[in-house]
Structures are given as structure tokens and as C-alpha cells.
Amino acid sequence: KSRYNRHEIRKIPDGILFGTATASYQVEGAWDEDGKSENIWDRLTHSKPCPVKNCDTGDIADDSYHQYERDVEMMRELGLDFYRFSLSWSRILPTSFPDKINKKGVQYYNNLIDEMLKYNIQPMVTLYHWDLPQKLQDMGGWTNPHVVDWFTDYARIVFELFGDRVKYWFTINEPREVCYEGYGGANFAPAYNLSGYGDYMCAKNLLVAHAKAYHMYKNEFSRTQGGTVGIAASASWFEPKSEKDAEAAEDARQFEWGLYTNPIFSKNGDFPQVVKDRVAAKSFEQGFFRSRLPEFTPEEVELVKGSSDFLGINHYTSKITYRNASITTFPSPSFYDDIEALYDYDFTWETAASSWLKVVPWGFYKLLTKLRTDYDNPPIYITENGFSTRGGLEDDSRIAYYRQYIDAMLDAIDEGSDVRAYTAWSLMDNFEWRQGYTERFGLYEVDYEDPKRTRTARKSAYVYKEIIRSRQLDYHYEPDTTLPITI
Numbered sequence: 231k232s233r234y235n236r237h238e239i240r241k242i243p244d245g246i247l248f249g250t251a252t253a254s255y256q257v258e259g260a261w262d263e264d265g266k267s268e269n270i271w272d273r274l275t276h277s278k279p280c281p282v283k284n285c286d287t288g289d290i291a292d293d294s295y296h297q298y299e300r301d302v303e304m305m306r307e308l309g310l311d312f313y314r315f316s317l318s319w320s321r322i323l324p325t326s327f328p329d330k331i332n333k334k335g336v337q338y339y340n341n342l343i344d345e346m347l348k349y350n351i352q353p354m355v356t357l358y359h360w361d362l363p364q365k366l367q368d369m370g371g372w373t374n375p376h377v378v379d380w381f382t383d384y385a386r387i388v389f390e391l392f393g394d395r396v397k398y399w400f401t402i403n404e405p406r407e408v409c410y411e412g413y414g415g416a417n418f419a420p421a422y423n424l425s426g427y428g429d430y431m432c433a434k435n436l437l438v439a440h441a442k443a444y445h446m447y448k449n450e451f452s453r454t455q456g457g458t459v460g461i462a463a464s465a466s467w468f469e470p471k472s473e474k475d476a477e478a479a480e481d482a483r484q485f486e487w488g489l490y491t492n493p494i495f496s497k498n499g500d501f502p503q504v505v506k507d508r509v510a511a512k513s514f515e516q517g518f519f520r521s522r523l524p525e526f527t528p529e530e531v532e533l534v535k536g537s538s539d540f541l542g543i544n545h546y547t548s549k550i551t552y553r554n555a556s557i558t559t560f561p562s563p564s565f566y567d568d569i570e571a572l573y574d575y576d577f578t579w580e581t582a583a584s585s586w587l588k589v590v591p592w593g594f595y596k597l598l599t600k601l602r603t604d605y606d607n608p609p610i611y612i613t614e615n616g617f618s619t620r621g622g623l624e625d626d627s628r629i630a631y632y633r634q635y636i637d638a639m640l641d642a643i644d645e646g647s648d649v650r651a652y653t654a655w656s657l658m659d660n661f662e663w664r665q666g667y668t669e670r671f672g673l674y675e676v677d678y679e680d681p682k683r684t685r686t687a688r689k690s691a692y693v694y695k696e697i698i699r700s701r702q703l704d705y706h707y708e709p710d711t712t713l714p715i716t717i
């Protein structure tokens with residue numbers, strides 16, 4: 231069996247916090263209730279022809295806007311240390327700006343936070359998990375440099391409203407997905423096909439916005455609130471197909487996540503050198519008068535460098551990477567034409583319901599080791615890790631995924647990685663973006679035929695609960711799922 235199927239009991243080191251995550255557009259519903267205004271995912275999912283599988287939308291989703299007490303009850307059944315969730319910008323600020331604060335929207339988040347703290351479950355709050363107010367997108371969204379002020383002004387309101395009780399903040403979830411999937415690959419809202427320049431403009435503005443919000447917290451709230459602020463980056467592992475592809479794999483890492491982590495966590499800051507050089511060289515070849523990758527001014531390099539108290543990592547899978555010999559594979563200019571690499575999967579790797587999600591636990595170990603060595607062992611929170619199925623309560627494949635990935639994480643921790651928290655994506659099934667409700671990530675199953683959106687514990691919920699309770703990994707443990715999961 232693979233290295234990550236050892237049949238022994240493994241202790242989990244003290245101090246590592248365990249939680250689960252969700253995101254506002256994926257679970258809340260109430261898309262136009264109580265004063266919330268339209269965001270870019272409302273706009274995309276309502277467009278014709280419908281872009282999401284089965285024409286699914288987040289209009290109702292898991293109805294967490296009304297079911298938050300049940301959500302907290304599930305957190306208690308799992309025995310979580312924390313719960314990571316995100317705020318809907320246009321639910322709190324319907325005009326996008328601080329001139330109007332929507333009291334009913336704020337009340338929902340106060341109710342959720344207060345209910346969690348009643349049972350000592352820590353809120354870990356993401357300010358932005360992809361649901362930009364539509365009005366801001368009408369003005370260019372993340373490609374408009376003014377987004378720096380829009381985001382910082384929103385952040386200040388949020389810190390004022392919830393910072394007395396929230397001590398763990400993440401500014402932005404997955405910069406790569408915001409910028410590449412949103413402005414480059416025409417996949418996620420606002421689904422623009424501007425790869426090779428729109429995605430890079432988004433990258434620069436997003437990092438400056440993140441840094442401005444970070445420094446504003448430090449200057450205006452740290453003394454009185456004492457919380458911590460970070461960012462959650464998506465990071466896959468890129469494994470060279472053969473020795474000669476080592477450079478291609480490193481290029482992929484630097485373009486796919488180094489673009490966002492290097493400016494914040496590396497010693498010198500700024501975009502990775504290979505990205506700056508490659509995009510500039512290609513831009514001039516292609517007839518541009520300046521690089522398609524916007525430059526940070528020296529002041530901006532300093533502003534962004536070190537602008538996080540910890541590094542949040544969303545990790546799911548790995549890809550085999552090799553040099554792309556043909557220059558006609560991708561449109562030119564484009565992000566993937568810039569990287570000059572191709573990705574593949576090892577056919578022996580098990581696949582989740584999501585076609586991109588392969589089970590490669592050793593890739594998680596290699597990623598954590600690389601982050602430790604490249605960024606001088608930064609404090610790391612695993613802010614997402616999980617597995618999708620088509621549904622069903624006997625989810626042994628999800629259980630095997632969690633056990634192997636936590637095992638791989640423990641190997642990196644044993645070798646010195648400063649991992650402080652592990653977050654399972656997700657507490658319950660939710661709106662899986664372009665795949666709608668066809669790909670399920672929940673420890674709890676959600677019944678979308680039921681207006682009450684009933685949540686039912688899967689077998690994996692019992693196993694995750696036992697890992698947290700016993701603080702050990704036991705591949706042998708078999709829960710008795712005939713008994714209800716209890717608090």
C-alpha cells in the first residue's frame with residue numbers, strides 16, 4: 231500500500247487547531263433578502279444561457295442565512311475549535327461603500343458569531359471569498375486600481391463591526407482564483423477572457439489592496455482588538471514529469487501561487503523573478519511597449535512584503551508538470567503561454583467527483599516542505615483541504631483522503647513546518663461554483679429537495695469528530711453510524 235496507508239495510530243501534536251470552512255455565496259442563500267444587493271455571482275448565475283451545471287444558483291444554497299443555529303449545532307457535534315466562513319460584501323454594504331450599512335445583514339453575522347462564541351468555537355473570518363458587489367465590477371472590479379480603496383474602506387467597517395470578537399482574519403480567499411479564473415480564464419465570475427493581462431492587473435491590485443487592509447488593521451485596530459490578519463492562497467503541488475522538467479515545474483509553482491505568496495512572504499518581496507523576466511520578454515516580443523505584468527513601485531514592494539501574520543493555504547491536489555515544447559498550444563498572449571508548461575495526471579491517482587481533484591498526499595508533504603524552505607518557515611494555517619463525491623453517507627473515499635492528507639501534513643510538521651490549524655473543506659455540501667450542487671464536499675450532506683435544506687452527518691463527520699476528540703489518526707477506527715452524532 232502507499233506510504234500514506236500505514237495501519238498504526240499517530241498522535242497529533244498539541245496546539246494544532248481543527249475546524250471546517252464554508253463561504254458566503256456557497257451557503258448563505260437569501261441572495262436578495264433584507265437589503266443585500268447584487269454581487270457578481272448573482273449576476274453570473276442568473277445570466278442566460280445559464281452557465282452553471284443544471285442551471286444551479288446560490289439564490290437559496292444551504293439557506294444558512296436562516297439556518298445558522300443548525301450550522302453551529304453541527305460545529306458542536308464535530309467538536310470544532312474554529313469555523314472559517316466569509317462575509318458577503320454586498321450584504322453588509324449594499325452600495326459597496328460605507329455610506330450605508332445594512333443592519334439586517336450585520337445582524338446575521340452578529341448572530342452567527344455570538345452563537346459560535348457561546349460554545350467557544352472561534353470565528354475565522356474571510357473578508358472576500360469571490361462575491362464582489364456587481365456595481366464595483368461595473369467599474370472594472372479587481373482590474374481597477376481604485377479597488378484598493380474600495381476594499382480597504384470595506385475592511386475598516388468589518389473590523390469595526392466584528393473585530394471585538396473576531397481574532398483571526400483573512401483578507402482574500404485564493405487570489406489566483408479571483409484573478410485567473412475571474413479575469414483570465416472566463417470560468418468564475420465576472421468570467422472575463424483577458425488572460426495574460428487582465429489576470430495580471432488583478433494580481434497587482436489585489437495584493438496592494440490586501441496589504442493596505444493589513445496595515446490599516448495594524449495601525450487602527452491591533453492595539454484595541456489584538457487580532458491577526460493573513461491571506462488564504464490556493465496552492466497545488468507541481469511535480470516534474472522527469473528530471474529535465476524540474477525547471478518547468480518550478481516555473482508552474484511561481485506562476486500559479488508564487489505570484490501571490492512571493493510578494494508577501496519572500497525575503498525580497500515583489501513578484502517572482504522568473505515571472506517578471508518571462509512576461510516582460512514575451513510582452514516585448516509580442517509588440518507591447520511595456521510588460522503585461524504591472525510593476526510594483528519600490529514603495530509598494532515594501533508595503534506588500536511581510537503584510538501577513540500567517541500564510542493560509544488551500545490545498546487539494548497535485549499535477550505532473552513538463553515543459554511545453556509547442557508555442558501554439560495556448561493563445562498568445564496568455565497566462566499559460568507565459569508559463570510554457572503543460573500539466574498531466576498519473577493515471578494511477580484516484581479521482582474525486584471533481585475531475586481536477588486527484589488523491590496525491592505526498593504532494594501535500596512536498597508543498598509544505600517547499601513553503602518552509604522558500605519562506606523561512608512562516609506560520610501556516612491549512613485553510614482548506616477536502617474531497618468531493620456525488621453524494622451518499624457512506625463516504626469511505628472522503629475518509630481515506632482526509633486520513634492520508636492529515637498524515638502527510640504531520641510528516642511535514644515532524645520535519646519542522648509551523649502548521650497551526652487544519653480546516654476541512656467543507657462543513658456541509660454547498661454551491662460548488664460552475665459545478666453547482668453536482669460535486670459534494672461536505673462532512674454533512676445537504677438535501678436540496680428539502681426546503682429546510684436538512685443537513686445529515688456523513689460517516690466522514692464521525693471520523694473527523696473522532697480525530698479531533700482523540701487527537702490521533704487511526705486508520706482502523708470504524709464509527710458506529712447507526713447511533714446519531716451528538717454534541
Ligand SMILES: O=S(=O)(O)CCCN1CCN(CCO[C@@H]2O[C@H](CO)[C@@H](O)[C@H](O)[C@H]2O)CC1
Binds near residue numbers: 671
Ligand atoms: O470549473 S471547473 O470545476 O471545471 C475547473 C476548476 C479548476 N479549479 C479547481 C480548484 N479550484 C480551487 C479550489 O477552490 C477552493 O476549493 C473549493 C473546492 O473547489 C471551493 O468550493 C472553494 O470555494 C475554493 O476556496 C479552482 C478551480
